[in-house]
Amino acid sequence: MLSLDFLDDVRRMNKRQLYYQVLNFGMIVSSxxxxxxxxxxxxxxxxxxxxxxxxxxxxxxxxxxxxxLTNRVEDPIRVGEIVxxxxxxxxxxxxxxxxxxxxxxxxxxxxxxxxxxxxxxxxGPYKPGQHWLEKKDVVGRARGFVPYIGIVTILMNDxxxxxxxxxxxxxxxxLVHRE
Amino acid sequence: MxxxxxxxxxxxxxxxxxxxxxxxxxxxxxxxxxxxxxxxKVLLEKYGYAENFNLVDGRLLxxxxxxxxxxxxxxxxxxxxxxESKPVLAICVISYFIMMGFLTLYTSYQEKNIxxxxxxxxxxxxxxxxxxxxxxxxxxxxDQYTLRVSLTDGKSKHTREQxxxxxxxxxxxxxxxxxxxxxxxxxxxxxxxLATEKxxx
Numbered sequence: 001m002l003s004l005d006f007l008d009d010v011r012r013m014n015k016r017q018l019y020y021q022v023l024n025f026g027m028i029v030s031s032x033x034x035x036x037x038x039x040x041x042x043x044x045x046x047x048x049x050x051x052x053x054x055x056x057x058x059x060x061x062x063x064x065x066x067x068x069l070t071n072r073v074e075d076p077i078r079v080g081e082i083v084x085x086x087x088x089x090x091x092x093x094x095x096x097x098x099x100x101x102x103x104x105x106x107x108x109x110x111x112x113x114x115x116x117x118x119x120x121x122x123x124g125p126y127k128p129g130q131h132w133l134e135k136k137d138v139v140g141r142a143r144g145f146v147p148y149i150g151i152v153t154i155l156m157n158d159x160x161x162x163x164x165x166x167x168x169x170x171x172x173x174x175l176v177h178r179e
Numbered sequence: 180m181x182x183x184x185x186x187x188x189x190x191x192x193x194x195x196x197x198x199x200x201x202x203x204x205x206x207x208x209x210x211x212x213x214x215x216x217x218x219x220k221v222l223l224e225k226y227g228y229a230e231n232f233n234l235v236d237g238r239l240l241x242x243x244x245x246x247x248x249x250x251x252x253x254x255x256x257x258x259x260x261x262x263e264s265k266p267v268l269a270i271c272v273i274s275y276f277i278m279m280g281f282l283t284l285y286t287s288y289q290e291k292n293i294x295x296x297x298x299x300x301x302x303x304x305x306x307x308x309x310x311x312x313x314x315x316x317x318x319x320x321x322d323q324y325t326l327r328v329s330l331t332d333g334k335s336k337h338t339r340e341q342x343x344x345x346x347x348x349x350x351x352x353x354x355x356x357x358x359x360x361x362x363x364x365x366x367x368x369x370x371x372x373l374a375t376e377k378x379x380x
């Protein structure tokens with residue numbers, strides 16, 4: 001067999017210790033998952049942290065900024081406010097400003113958005129035949145942001161092999177290393 | 180037949196129980212782990228005690244339950260997309276963190292630093308099993324390793340302890356290989372002190 005010395009610790013483990021190594025890995029993954037789901041519950045948004053992917057909201061938000069969102073039912077959407085929304089059929093959330101609103105008496109609204117740095121409103125990117133967005137398309141409202149940090153996420157998505165390599169190495173390290 | 184022998188052969192090549200233990204001498208955690216394992220070996224192999232897994236099983240159970248909560252949350256959220264899954268998610272998240280709290284309490288107060296609970300069966304077969312526990316500590320960046328042996332008498336439920344603190348340099352050579360003979364002597368001495376004390380009392 002190859003001289004894989006770093007596996008020596010693993011080879012000396014009994015069944016319980018091996019199971020604990022796997023559990024350890026599982027607990028790290030679970031902790032991250034629970035923190036994410038916990039944020040979802042607390043903020044009410046299905047994606048509480050998003051990365052700004054384009055420069056369409058400069059100079060307010062730049063590509064690579066990390067945004068913290070909340071999606072409280074009580075927050076009214078008013079013209080001039082920034083919302084993060086998803087277009088039906090697309091999974092990438094978009095951060096733009098509200099331009100026009102039509103509001104019914106019962107509170108239902110239809111609104112139009114436009115990026116600050118764009119020259120036209122968003123009717124182009126909307127679904128064919130769709131002219132307005134509704135409350136159900138809203139992912140949340142930006143409540144805070146951290147600049148630049150999101151660049152890592154953008155890099156990981158642009159170079160998926162890099163992402164898988166990093167995750168694989170991290171996973172291997174956790175599984176092999178004893179506490 | 181050949182197939183079965185082949186499988187056993189592979190398993191034998193995988194397990195390296197007899198290879199001398201070599202670790203990075205500057206890695207404190209690895210040093211402590213290898214000393215603990217060696218002490219375990221002495222008690223289980225030389226004295227033939229039977230390991231009691233209840234303590235470790237307790238920890239494994241708590242961790243498994245926590246992971247189950249996480250898995251339930253994941254699957255439920257996948258089947259019933261977000262806003263509807265809110266209550267279930269909230270329950271799972273809170274339960275998960277409560278389990279984490281349990282785990283911390285368990286490892287701090289129940290397990291403490293104990294890494295071996297073993298039973299010395301009475302050869303006469305009467306119900307007088309004595310329990311031997313091993314615990315140890317090694318501070319970060321320190322070289323003083325403390326090994327504590329405790330004997331709980333099966334009949335009187337009385338517990339006696341004996342401990343020894345030595346520099347890890349006494350048991351490892353320059354390359355980081357554990358010198359089993361030295362360490363075994365040390366552990367045996369500790370063990371015999373307690374065993375004879377019992378007899379004289």
